[in-house]
Amino acid sequence: MNRLDIQKTYKLYIGGKFPRTESGRYYPINNRKGNLIANVCLATRKDFRNAVVAARKAQSSWAKMSALNKGQILYRIAEMLEGRKEQFIAELIVQGETTKNARAEVSTSIDRLVYYAGWSDKYQQIFSAVNPVASPHFNFSNPEPVGVVSMIAPEKQGLLGLVSVMAPAIVGGNATIILASETKPLSAISFAEVLNSSDVPGGVVNILTGKKEELISHMASHMDVNAIVYCGNDEKHIKMISELASTNVKRTIFYRRNDWTHVECESPYFIEKLQEIKTTWHPVLV
Amino acid sequence: MLPDLNNLPVYDQTGVNERIQRFCSRSIKTSSKTAGLKLAISMIDLTTLEGKDTKGKVRQLCYKAMHPHDSIKDLPTVAAICVYPSYVSTAKKALQGSDIKVASVSTAFPSGQSSLEAKLTETKFAVEQGADEIDMVISRGQFLAGNYQYVFDEIASVKEACGQAHLKVILETGELDTLDNVRKASEIAMFAGADFIKTSTGKIQPAATMQVTYVMLDAIQDFYLRTGKMIGIKPAGGISTAKIALQYLVILNEVLGEKWMNKNYFRFGASSLVNDILMQLVKTETGMYQSPIYFSKD
Numbered sequence: 001m002n003r004l005d006i007q008k009t010y011k012l013y014i015g016g017k018f019p020r021t022e023s024g025r026y027y028p029i030n031n032r033k034g035n036l037i038a039n040v041c042l043a044t045r046k047d048f049r050n051a052v053v054a055a056r057k058a059q060s061s062w063a064k065m066s067a068l069n070k071g072q073i074l075y076r077i078a079e080m081l082e083g084r085k086e087q088f089i090a091e092l093i094v095q096g097e098t099t100k101n102a103r104a105e106v107s108t109s110i111d112r113l114v115y116y117a118g119w120s121d122k123y124q125q126i127f128s129a130v131n132p133v134a135s136p137h138f139n140f141s142n143p144e145p146v147g148v149v150s151m152i153a154p155e156k157q158g159l160l161g162l163v164s165v166m167a168p169a170i171v172g173g174n175a176t177i178i179l180a181s182e183t184k185p186l187s188a189i190s191f192a193e194v195l196n197s198s199d200v201p202g203g204v205v206n207i208l209t210g211k212k213e214e215l216i217s218h219m220a221s222h223m224d225v226n227a228i229v230y231c232g233n234d235e236k237h238i239k240m241i242s243e244l245a246s247t248n249v250k251r252t253i254f255y256r257r258n259d260w261t262h263v264e265c266e267s268p269y270f271i272e273k274l275q276e277i278k279t280t281w282h283p284v285l286v
Numbered sequence: 287m288l289p290d291l292n293n294l295p296v297y298d299q300t301g302v303n304e305r306i307q308r309f310c311s312r313s314i315k316t317s318s319k320t321a322g323l324k325l326a327i328s329m330i331d332l333t334t335l336e337g338k339d340t341k342g343k344v345r346q347l348c349y350k351a352m353h354p355h356d357s358i359k360d361l362p363t364v365a366a367i368c369v370y371p372s373y374v375s376t377a378k379k380a381l382q383g384s385d386i387k388v389a390s391v392s393t394a395f396p397s398g399q400s401s402l403e404a405k406l407t408e409t410k411f412a413v414e415q416g417a418d419e420i421d422m423v424i425s426r427g428q429f430l431a432g433n434y435q436y437v438f439d440e441i442a443s444v445k446e447a448c449g450q451a452h453l454k455v456i457l458e459t460g461e462l463d464t465l466d467n468v469r470k471a472s473e474i475a476m477f478a479g480a481d482f483i484k485t486s487t488g489k490i491q492p493a494a495t496m497q498v499t500y501v502m503l504d505a506i507q508d509f510y511l512r513t514g515k516m517i518g519i520k521p522a523g524g525i526s527t528a529k530i531a532l533q534y535l536v537i538l539n540e541v542l543g544e545k546w547m548n549k550n551y552f553r554f555g556a557s558s559l560v561n562d563i564l565m566q567l568v569k570t571e572t573g574m575y576q577s578p579i580y581f582s583k584d
Contacts, residue, residue, distance in 0.1 A: 045575075223576045
């Protein structure tokens with residue numbers, strides 16, 4: 001007897017749950033031949049708003065978690081992804097990648113998670129300093145997470161791009177709302193399933209699928225978002241984000257590169273970009 | 287006199303839930319939303335009822351009551367400040383010159399477990415200190431034991447002790463278990479002289495729910511049809527978002543109608559609700575989602 005395949009419903013990932021978009025809208029994802037692969041949610045600004053609420057709620061306790069613990073959780077994400085490698089490779093191929101590229105993208109993604117897991121208790125040491133001052137003070141600086149970060153993930157590499165911007169953000173104690181690649185969103189939602197089974201507290205990573213044109217302005221203007229990361233080359237977007245982000249002096253970070261495979265795309269400076277440096281003046285006896 | 291409690295309507299939980307569902311699915315947008323939110327602000331009893339309250343905290347809350355957010359045009363002030371009796375005079379002084387009322391909880395709030403004498407003394411103290419409104423709790427233990435006469439007499443005595451002050455009677459519906467009990471307690475309170483009936487102290491979960499509010503509104507309507515007297519209602523506790531506040535207003539309008547849609551007959555007992563409404567109003571004005579860090583604490 002022929003068996004009918006069970007098609008996956010691709011939903012959003014907000015606050016550790018998989019809701020449908022509140023609007024009920026969706027858009028189709030086709031393969032190269034133009035056949036429908038799946039319908040994915042067309043998230044609205046309200047979905048984004050809900051995600052910010054979830055992220056804000058989760059951020060402080062995530063930041064307070066010990067560095068070791070955060071590192072273990074990132075490593076756990078890598079473990080889970082490793083176990084589901086074949087599924088991710090197949091999904092990338094369906095979305096138009098060659099087999100070779102798909103394999104490379106998945107294994108680089110896993111390695112990148114392990115890379116940042118390792119940095120969890122080390123970046124603080126290289127970005128901290130004891131500063132010489134001309135007064136009886138012990139003066140030191142150390143990094144603290146900026147808070148809630150909205151991210152527009154790279155368009156070309158649906159999985160690797162997302163992992164490459166997400167991992168340094170969360171290992172640094174931030175909570176994120178990520179808009180997945182518009183044309184290759186399937187891996188992002190499957191990756192949310194990986195996150196959901198990796199002890200990442202709900203709300204630390206929220207993933208939306210939808211149109212950049214509809215969402216970017218809200219991601220840039222929301223007053224409760226502390227930083228925005230934009231991956232892409234559209235100068236119109238970059239200008240708009242820069243202007244809107246100024247209303248609450250959001251930190252803006254623009255990554256114009258398209259290919260996130262290279263080893264240059266992992267470095268502790270990706271963590272540092274989403275840290276605020278706090279300097280403390282502690283009185284001491286001369 | 288204690289009303290006949292044997293012939294009250296009984297409530298079907300599922301039916302009430304369905305009715306509430308239909309109220310909550312209304313979509314209120316743009317100018318109606320703004321009007322509704324402003325109305326909701328004007329109906330708030332801004333509340334602080336904590337062991338750690340201080341004069342400073344109460345004075346700060348009073349300032350917030352008078353100036354919820356000065357940059358929004360035509361913003362009403364809240365209806366009242368709700369505090370413990372020991373802070374009534376502080377609040378009264380801080381609110382001088384405004385028409386914001388001072389409400390005081392009383393009668394061994396929140397448990398109500400004390401002698402009638404102590405409760406009356408406390409109420410008189412609050413009124414002497416200048417309270418315009420008294421929020422009393424009923425003796426739930428006596429009510430659940432079936433001593434309805436005791437509950438009725440107690441409310442009537444407190445009403446007498448209130449003098450000119452308005453009396454709000456807290457039923458603490460979270461401890462009454464059934465909707466039928468809520469209806470019964472509402473009847474007792476209204477016949478004993480309550481000016482308002484109020485759902486909860488905010489100290490017990492569940493606090494205000496739409497279901498009990500609906501039953502209480504229903505009781506108020508029947509009481510109005512029988513006696514011609516309009517009783518007010520105050521859901522309190524757990525109403526913290528603008529969206530829920532608007533849904534309460536929908537229920538109020540649908541069940542009791544426009545006559546009740548003002549602060550003389552409807553109040554929200556809340557503290558964090560104000561900032562959520564303010565954020566919504568600023569969002570409507572600017573188109574940008576807001577953050578609580580840009581609004582004064584309450």
